[in-house]
Amino acid sequence: MIAPLTIIGSGMAGLGLLRQLRSLDAERPVTLITADDGDDYSKPLLSTGFAKGLPPERLAARDALAVADSMNALVRTHTRVEAIDTATRTLHLGKERLAYGELVLATGATPMAPFPVPEALAGRVMTVNNLGDYRAFHAALSRLGRPARVAIVGAGLVGCEFANDLLAGGHRVTLVAPETAPLPRLLPEPLGRALGEAFQEAGMALCLGRGVTGLGAEGSDAVIGLDDGESVVADLVLLATGLRPRTALAEAAGLEVSAAGIHTDRLLATSAPGVHALGDVACVDGVNAMYVQPLQAGAKALARTLAGTPAPVRYGPWPVLVKTPLLPVVSLPPASPPARWRIEGEAGDFSALAESEDGRLIGFALTGSCVRRKVELARAAPALLG
Numbered sequence: 001m002i003a004p005l006t007i008i009g010s011g012m013a014g015l016g017l018l019r020q021l022r023s024l025d026a027e028r029p030v031t032l033i034t035a036d037d038g039d040d041y042s043k044p045l046l047s048t049g050f051a052k053g054l055p056p057e058r059l060a061a062r063d064a065l066a067v068a069d070s071m072n073a074l075v076r077t078h079t080r081v082e083a084i085d086t087a088t089r090t091l092h093l094g095k096e097r098l099a100y101g102e103l104v105l106a107t108g109a110t111p112m113a114p115f116p117v118p119e120a121l122a123g124r125v126m127t128v129n130n131l132g133d134y135r136a137f138h139a140a141l142s143r144l145g146r147p148a149r150v151a152i153v154g155a156g157l158v159g160c161e162f163a164n165d166l167l168a169g170g171h172r173v174t175l176v177a178p179e180t181a182p183l184p185r186l187l188p189e190p191l192g193r194a195l196g197e198a199f200q201e202a203g204m205a206l207c208l209g210r211g212v213t214g215l216g217a218e219g220s221d222a223v224i225g226l227d228d229g230e231s232v233v234a235d236l237v238l239l240a241t242g243l244r245p246r247t248a249l250a251e252a253a254g255l256e257v258s259a260a261g262i263h264t265d266r267l268l269a270t271s272a273p274g275v276h277a278l279g280d281v282a283c284v285d286g287v288n289a290m291y292v293q294p295l296q297a298g299a300k301a302l303a304r305t306l307a308g309t310p311a312p313v314r315y316g317p318w319p320v321l322v323k324t325p326l327l328p329v330v331s332l333p334p335a336s337p338p339a340r341w342r343i344e345g346e347a348g349d350f351s352a353l354a355e356s357e358d359g360r361l362i363g364f365a366l367t368g369s370c371v372r373r374k375v376e377l378a379r380a381a382p383a384l385l386g
């Protein structure tokens with residue numbers, strides 16, 4: 001008899017795996033346990049909802065009941081797994097003990113706050129990494145009843161997408177980051193500057209090249225102190241200062257983990273027998289890619305493995321599409337620093353090719369009208385997990 005499967009996490013990894021598994025095996029007993037409400041939603045839409053005026057309920061494709069029904073699974077919502085006993089294959093849920101046959105950890109990643117948030121700013125300094133956060137942020141904006149002054153700390157993908165989206169939604173946005181140009185991990189500096197200029201031309205304020213020294217409250221305002229002595233005053237602060245894989249559960253259970261995530265091989269198998277990891281929490285053969293495409297490739301491969309045909313995951317070269325309509329961006333960052341960037345273009349339309357010492361293409365970045373080259377260049381670029 002095939003062992004029952006338990007999945008922890010109902011994000012795109014957990015639900016994506018369940019969907020893939022059901023296309024191969026309609027009968028295997030599956031329990032999905034999630035700390036949140038189990039709504040099936042696409043996380044990338046969270047940073048596109050304000051421009052379209054989308055209320056949170058419009059972002060969820062279906063609720064946990066519909067998920068359970070359509071995918072023949074037992075779904076337990078608002079249930080946190082507190083410990084895993086790999087020797088007895090048992091989960092601890094409060095006082096309850098639940099046996100598992102095989103286990104998949106799809107517990108995602110958690111936002112990092114690089115500085116303390118004073119209690120007086122509770123409800124005014126937020127992160128948006130799931131639909132519940134989006135609900136809370138949406139409600140805080142609605143409560144103001146007017147366009148808000150929003151300061152976004154962090155100019156990576158999440159910070160830039162929210163900055164563009166909130167500005168398009170009519171809010172007054174200030175983007176704060178220590179780097180001198182947006183998207184420092186995805187774009188070489190000249191392309192990052194082009195994005196910054198597009199933001200500024202549309203009315204966004206940029207506070208780049210300056211670190212945050214602390215946060216304070218002045219009446220109903222949040223005040224961000226900067227290391228040049230200046231400050232930014234806002235109604236709401238959105239922290240977009242990076243994510244850390246949620247490894248605590250796995251680490252306490254004795255699984256091999258590092259800051260990059262739960263270590264797995266290409267079959268998504270962890271160091272504990274019968275336990276797999278997938279999505280933002282997994283570091284697969286040394287690579288933690290917190291994006292949808294690798295997560296989907298992982299879900300597809302793991303479903304086949306769990307259905308009886310071991311299938312190592314491959315990622316291929318996957319370009320990241322940054323949702324900044326003010327200046328479209330596509331990037332496939334090189335796995336190691338390039339010998340040189342070959343940059344061509346002007347007025348926001350740039351192609352930047354990352355080359356190795358011997359002239360091979362190892363990554364690229366495109367802005368404006370040049371994003372149409374993404375398919376051609378992705379075909380020529382190396383896979384990250386080929």
Ligand SMILES: Cc1cc2nc3c(=O)[nH]c(=O)nc-3n(C[C@H](O)[C@H](O)[C@H](O)COP(=O)(O)OP(=O)(O)OC[C@H]3O[C@@H](n4cnc5c(N)ncnc54)[C@H](O)[C@@H]3O)c2cc1C
Nearest residue numbers: 009010011012013035043044081107108279280290291292
């Ligand atoms: C605003 C935003 C925009 C993005 N845009 C893009 C994009 O355009 N393209 C792209 O490729 N990627 C994008 N990403 C990244 C992408 O969305 C993520 O890589 C992906 O959604 C991660 O899914 P996940 O299932 O691994 O994790 P999560 O969505 O974090 O899900 C984790 C799940 O685990 C549950 N959980 C955690 N701990 C426990 C526990 N102890 N017990 C029970 N349940 C637990 C949680 O409740 C949750 O259900 C974006 C991310 C954000 C935040």
